[in-house]
Amino acid sequence: MNQVKRFSILLEQALLSLDQEAAERIILEAEIASSPIKIAGDLISSTLVRIGDSWESGNLSLSQVYMSGIICEKVIDKILPPQSPVRKSQPKMAIAVVEDFHLLGKRIVYSTLRASGFELIDLGGGLSIEHIINIVKTEKIKILLLSVLMLPSALRIKDLKDQLKDIDVKIVVGGAPFRFDDELWKEVGADYYGKDSSEALGIVNKIMEESR
Amino acid sequence: MKRVEMTSMERVLTTLSHKEPDRVPLFLLLTMHGAKELGLSIKDYFSKAENVAEGQIKLQKKYHIDCYYPFFYAPIEVEAFGAKVIYREDGPPNSGLPLIQNINDIKKLEAPLVKETKVLHKVLKSIEILKKESNGNIPIIGVAVSPYSLPVMQLGFEKYLELMYYHEDLFNHLMKVNEAFCVDWSNAQLAAGATAICYFDPVSSPTLIPKEFYIKTGFQVAKRTIAKIKGPTATHLASGNCLTLADLLPETGTAVVGVSTNEDISELKQAYKNKLTVLGNLNGIEMRRWTKEEATNIVKEVIKKAAPGGGFILSDNHGEIPFQVKDETLLTITEAVKEYGTYPIK
Numbered sequence: 001m002n003q004v005k006r007f008s009i010l011l012e013q014a015l016l017s018l019d020q021e022a023a024e025r026i027i028l029e030a031e032i033a034s035s036p037i038k039i040a041g042d043l044i045s046s047t048l049v050r051i052g053d054s055w056e057s058g059n060l061s062l063s064q065v066y067m068s069g070i071i072c073e074k075v076i077d078k079i080l081p082p083q084s085p086v087r088k089s090q091p092k093m094a095i096a097v098v099e100d101f102h103l104l105g106k107r108i109v110y111s112t113l114r115a116s117g118f119e120l121i122d123l124g125g126g127l128s129i130e131h132i133i134n135i136v137k138t139e140k141i142k143i144l145l146l147s148v149l150m151l152p153s154a155l156r157i158k159d160l161k162d163q164l165k166d167i168d169v170k171i172v173v174g175g176a177p178f179r180f181d182d183e184l185w186k187e188v189g190a191d192y193y194g195k196d197s198s199e200a201l202g203i204v205n206k207i208m209e210e211s212r
Numbered sequence: 213m214k215r216v217e218m219t220s221m222e223r224v225l226t227t228l229s230h231k232e233p234d235r236v237p238l239f240l241l242l243t244m245h246g247a248k249e250l251g252l253s254i255k256d257y258f259s260k261a262e263n264v265a266e267g268q269i270k271l272q273k274k275y276h277i278d279c280y281y282p283f284f285y286a287p288i289e290v291e292a293f294g295a296k297v298i299y300r301e302d303g304p305p306n307s308g309l310p311l312i313q314n315i316n317d318i319k320k321l322e323a324p325l326v327k328e329t330k331v332l333h334k335v336l337k338s339i340e341i342l343k344k345e346s347n348g349n350i351p352i353i354g355v356a357v358s359p360y361s362l363p364v365m366q367l368g369f370e371k372y373l374e375l376m377y378y379h380e381d382l383f384n385h386l387m388k389v390n391e392a393f394c395v396d397w398s399n400a401q402l403a404a405g406a407t408a409i410c411y412f413d414p415v416s417s418p419t420l421i422p423k424e425f426y427i428k429t430g431f432q433v434a435k436r437t438i439a440k441i442k443g444p445t446a447t448h449l450a451s452g453n454c455l456t457l458a459d460l461l462p463e464t465g466t467a468v469v470g471v472s473t474n475e476d477i478s479e480l481k482q483a484y485k486n487k488l489t490v491l492g493n494l495n496g497i498e499m500r501r502w503t504k505e506e507a508t509n510i511v512k513e514v515i516k517k518a519a520p521g522g523g524f525i526l527s528d529n530h531g532e533i534p535f536q537v538k539d540e541t542l543l544t545i546t547e548a549v550k551e552y553g554t555y556p557i558k
Contacts, residue, residue: 018377058453061422063373100298100306104369126309151497151534152303180451180473180497 003033008047015051015068016060024075036080040117044072045201048112052198065197066104069111076115090118091142091211093204096132097125098146098160099153105175106147112197113204120145129160136169143207145200146190148175154184161189170207174200219349220278221407228444228467228489230523236515236553237278239353239491239527240542242271243285244304244535249274254535255299258284261337268338269345274539275546278525279407280346282338283355283532286412289397290365292329293321303535307365315367315375318382323393326400336404343405351408353446354401355531358413359390359437360430372415376429387433395440402443411438411445411466412531417452419472427460434464446470446491451530458483473529478517481524489523494545496528500536504544511548519557526553 007030014022031039051068054060093113097106103125110122120143123135136144148154154177161171173190185193192207194200218226218234226233246267247257257263268280287297287307296308312318326332335354342352357365363372363386375383398409415421416430438445447461448470454461455475462484471480471492481490494510502510511526518524526549533542552558 058418061418061425062420063376063425064422066370066373067377099300101309101368102364104373107370150303150306151500151536152300155302155536176451177497180495181501183501184497 004030004042004046007043008050011043011047012050015047015071016064018067018071020071020074023071024078027072027075027079031079036076036084037117040076040080040115044076045112045116048072048115049198049201052112052196056196056198062104062108066108066111069108069115069197072115073111076117080117082114082119090208092140093118093120093143093145094123094135094139094141095120095145095147096123096127096135098127098129098132098148098156100149101125102149103147105149106145109145109147109174109194109197109200112201116201118204129156129163133160133163136164136167141169142211143170143172143204145172145174145194145204148173148177151177154178154188157188157190172200172203172207221346221349221351223278224351224525227522227524230486230489230521232520232522232555235555236519236549236557237525238276238546238549238553239279239281239525240271240275240277240533240545241281241283241527241531242275242277242533242542243281243283245533245537245539245542246271248535248539253301254303254305258299258305259334261334261341264334265338265341265345268342272350275542276550278351280342280350280352281355282335282342282352283410284335284338286357287365288331288335289357289362289393291331292324292326292393292397293366294324295365304532310366310368310371312367312371315371315379315382318375318386318389321386321389323389323396326393326396332397332400336400339401339404339406352406353408353410354398354404354406355410355412356394356398356401356441358411358416358430358434358447359387359394360433361413361415362390362394364415376425383429391433391437391440394437398441398443398445402441406443408444408446408467409441410470410531411441411447412450413447414450414452416447416457417449417454417472418456419449419452423456423460426457431460431464434466438465444468446489448491448531455480455483458487462487468525470527470531471529477514481518485521485523489525490518491525491527492518493529494527496530496533496537499528499541500534500538502541502544504540507541507544508548508551511545512552515549515553515557519553519555 285305295311446468
């Protein structure tokens with residue numbers, strides 16, 4: 001078993017036991033033989049992806065995915081502060097919850113991306129489509145991640161897409177309505193759909209590669 | 213010999229006793245469609261008890277639904293605690309910013325008394341109207357959010373998870389407050405004429421919380437709360453999985469389980485056989501774009517898998533059908549239930 005795999009298994013056990021101290025110890029030990037950005041990209045993201053996949057297959061619960069992300073985010077902020085020059089160079093990215101205040105899904109994706117070394121703007125929740133469009137334009141956002149809980153909010157993304165059709169921004173959607181209808185993301189004109197935080201991470205990596 | 217047609221009440225009670233009625237009971241859990249029937253905005257519709265009662269009566273007649281469902285909107289319960297509700301033209305009213313921003317405020321939180329909380333009285337009044345209309349022939353389903361799931365609207369889910377895992381004393385206090393409210397609210401609806409209470413408890417699903425943790429928390433809450441509700445309850449996990457809870461949910465004292473479309477209905481029926489009646493599991497989100505043929509085939513398939521032997525009610529998997537689902541799709545479902553849901557199932 002290679003070193004990263006061994007650390008990853010230990011880290012997963014620590015995270016699922018909600019043992020932040022153990023998680024921090026494992027990450028710091030792994031960092032000695034590597035660099036903070038590699039730790040984020042390899043060890044932490046692979047562990048969080050595996051935890052996310054286990055939720056997807058029904059073997060773990062969303063609360064475990066959430067708590068794991070939060071713990072990793074806290075640890076990574078210590079070894080890789082938000083303004084660190086060694087954080088990943090990336091297009092400007094933002095995340096928001098459309099029209100309501102059910103923020104959990106957004107928070108899980110946010111933590112997973114940040115713990116994997118990305119930096120993104122958290123626009124919060126309860127945002128109207130018009131407000132989001134305005135921020136995309138003024139902040140020159142290149143990757144916009146949108147989380148929704150309610151079907152009508154998901155359907156409103158079509159208006160957002162129409163109004164941003166001449167702007168260079170990739171729209172990534174996720175949330176309950178999309179999970180229950182796998183055609184919906186295409187109907188609203190999104191560029192990508194991530195069914196969970198692991199997929200969201202994969203999509204962001206893909207967009208990064210394509211933009212190189 | 214042709215069987216005598218049962219009333220909705222007889223049909224539902226027969227299936228609840230795990231026997232086969234004349235046909236599969238149909239619970240199309242429509243809330244906002246009543247506004248459409250009355251030509252009102254969703255906000256106006258939910259502003260008066262008479263509107264919701266009239267809407268339910270029209271919907272029941274139109275789609276031959278085997279219950280009245282005077283459920284207004286989930287955040288009405290946090291509205292009772294003082295929170296704001298946000299209305300929209302094309303969907304259910306939603307909860308605004310969580311009422312509890314600082315978890316230490318939980319220490320001061322008290323359960324509102326139903327008799328003193330005006331916003332809840334319109335629900336009770338609509339139940340009273342429906343009680344007179346039903347003449348005992350159509351079950352009336354009241355709704356209460358479980359004490360364990362209400363905090364998602366009271367605090368927001370992230371804060372609630374951290375409360376559960378790291379602040380046991382505050383969590384226990386919040387459960388005490390919410391249990392008192394849930395029992396008071398459920399019993400008020402039963403006293404007004406509700407036949408049963410739908411105990412909405414999505415947080416108890418292993419989709420959201422590990423089973424081991426549920427056993428220590430939500431399971432205990434459900435046992436304590438349901439024991440004090442003076443009528444039958446149906447536990448609904450609002451699209452959450454529940455196959456692995458088949459050993460636990462019956463112990464909470466509930467009679468029905470609302471199941472997800474993400475789990476196999478045959479396995480669910482088998483797991484809960486003779487323990488709980490299975491309610492489900494049409495995909496309400498996808499239903500929006502079903503063709504007539506798809507709607508018919510899906511209803512036929514679900515009935516074939518879950519209806520034999522009774523103990524089954526056909527419904528959606530979330531407890532509320534989206535406003536965007538077309539009337540013709542709902543009529544197709546009704547027709548398919550009549551055609552394929554007549555016992556014995558072929």
